[in-house]
Amino acid sequence: MDIQPLLYYISNYVTLTPEEEDFLREHVIVRKYLKGQYVLQQGDVCKVSSFILKGCTKMFYIDKDGQEHIIMLSVEDWWTSDIASFIEQQPADFNIQCLEDTEMAQFQYSNIDHIFEKVPKLERLLRKVTERGLAAAQKRIIRNFSMTAKERYLYFRKTYPKIEQRIPQYMVASYLGITKEFLSKIKGQLALED
Amino acid sequence: MDIQPLLYYISNYVTLTPEEEDFLREHVIVRKYLKGQYVLQQGDVCKVSSFILKGCTKMFYIDKDGQEHIIMLSVEDWWTSDIASFIEQQPADFNIQCLEDTEMAQFQYSNIDHIFEKVPKLERLLRKVTERGLAAAQKRIIRNFSMTAKERYLYFRKTYPKIEQRIPQYMVASYLGITKEFLSKIKGQLALED
């Protein structure tokens, strides 16, 4: 598979010349992972920032009690990386694991400055993508503060209907910041209400 | 006051030539606000991204029950803007208000593309700052999921000791996502433990 979905995605932000597209093709790595494979493990340095061409991943954190907390669920046309580890090249706090067989286009830390220098439009792209990510993270913080678990679940279901169908329920619970048992009870309640 | 603190801050990320510094000086607005003044109000479009030269601000959201939730507390050398509103030029969900007399260096949406075109290093700067902001926001989401209110308060106190002293306790509570009453009880508990 080639990077067509990435090129199409990029065209929503900036317009690349054919030469720039070729340059990009030569400088990103297309890589396939199997379901269950780790793209990054807590403690390792995050060396790539990945665009998902096909498949699905979770980024999660294991806390001191051994509990898993999902920070982010990513599907096609989303990015995934432990950005703190990537920019500082320090050991990652987070894990990234594939929930399906997954194909990614990966930007490597080792040549990203070179890429940005040759094609400044890509730096613009990454800036804009990161800005959106930050805006989304801030709104998520607010939702976690101002909504009940039930409201957050309904929001999730409405906003990412496709994702809910692709992953087990206990992962949705983890993404929402609640236990799997409580999400089950919420769903039970909602079923009664209809 | 001039933009010296901004220039010094920038030097941690990129190295500007004297000409570029002059260009920057001519293209940012230095603006003073009094304590209590709003930099941005929910519903208005966020037209500037502000670097704090001196003072302190809160960015907050008023939910449907009229409750205030603080997303971000900013002091000297921090940025503040409703980034979602700024990048899309859509009505803001958030308010930004000064907690002290405050001076800011402001980048305007209307000429930011021009600034980035003339001094690409500034686009690099803003990309990096945004990346850090995103990394911090993700870690905050995780803290809210994996720590109790007491642990979050201790983390806040340890990480931002200066900020705690500058703002009323009920705002700290709002930033931590708890009620002012409960934070008071946590502090009572901690006082007993020593």
Add this chain to the structure above:
DNA sequence: CGTCTATTTGAATGTACTCAAAAGCGGTGG
């Protein structure tokens, strides 16, 4: 069909919230 994993259900518990009232604190004016 059996095994493994995911989901549901229930009882007991805990963390944090609501509401109401009291106490503390800083500034202002008499």
Add this chain to the structure above:
DNA sequence: CCACCGCTTTTGAGTACATTCAAATAGACG
């Protein structure tokens, strides 16, 4: 200097939302 005002913090009782733990049920897959 003290009395009062407004605002912030503290305290307490009752409650709500969500968790823990244990057990039962359901689903997926070989």
